[in-house]
Amino acid sequence: MVGGVIQVLGELLITVGLILILFVVWQLWWTNLESDKAQADAVDQMKQNFRDSGSLDDSGKGPEDPIIGEAPAHGQGIxxxxxxxxxxxxxxPVIQGTGRDVLDTLGVGHYESTAMPGDIGNFAVAGHRQTNGKVFDQIDKLVTGDRIYVRTAQGYYTYVFRNNEIVLPSQTDVIAPVPGYPGEEPQDRIMTLTSCNPRFGSTERIIAYAVFEGWQPNSAGPPPPIADLVGKDQ
Known part of the structure; x- marks a missing residue:
């Protein structure tokens, strides 16, 4: 009798172990495959939209005076x-919204209450590290001076990485117009990247800050460091 119970318990533990292994494989492998495909499709669609929209009137607009696009509806591309x-x-792709419908499939999500690319204030985004495309897997590898580029229908916005910090999930003031100082009037153009920390956990958040460096219209072509990736067929 006792031996039979032990055998059943042993089989149950083996079954549970297999289920957990399959769950981990699904999280760390399959969700990335699915998300990579969805994100690649979204990037291709946006590039097509940029081509179809043609060049905007950017007369009088210099590197420090960017055109600011309007925020799209939730789930739409920025x-x-x-x-x-x-x-x-x-x-x-950078998509409007930070719900699971965006982050679990479409990649980088834009906090809807924050600034748009190039605008004064805080252009804040979120992304996963190890699952669902792991868009910010290497966020901890950023080095001061690294460039981050965002291309929209208006043009290319360049930000320069400044520093990162680790905070608790409750510290939502990191996406305030002036990070860390809610209620203060912004004077600068900031980008904030947020993701889970540690790499395989979510008890903390890792925050990366970058400052605006400049802007150029699509008609000027991409900045040299990303020209090959953007391609001739922009």
Missing amino acids: GIMYIPRFGEAYER
């Missing part, structure tokens, strides 16, 4: 993010 530090082939 632009494409390029971070050379994350690899020469890194290009990910």
Whole structure:
């Protein structure tokens, strides 16, 4: 009798172990495959939309005086993010919203209450590290001075990475117009990247800050560091 119970318990533990292994494989492998395909399709669609929209009137607009696009509806595309530090082939869609419908499939999500690319204030985004495309897997590898590029229908916005910090999930003031100082009037153009920390956990958040460096219209072509990736067929 006792031996039979032990055998049943042993079989149950083996079954549970197999289920957990399959779950981990699904999380760390299959969700990335699915998300990579969805994100690549979204990038291709945005590039097509940019071509179809043609060049905007950018007369009188200089590198420090960017055109600011209007925020789209939830789930709609804002632009494409390029971070050379994350690899020469890194290009990910930036989508409006930070719900699971965006982050679990479409990549980088834009906090809807924050600034648009190039605007004064805080252009804040979120992304996963190890699952669902792991768009910010290497966020901890950014080095001061690294460039982050965001391409929209208006043009290319360049930000320069400044520093990162680790905070608790409750510290939402990191996406305030002036990060860390809610209620203060912004004077600068900031980008904030947020993701889970540690790499295989979510008890903390890792925050990366970058400052605006400049802007150029699509008609000027991409900045040299990402020209090959953007391609001649922009």
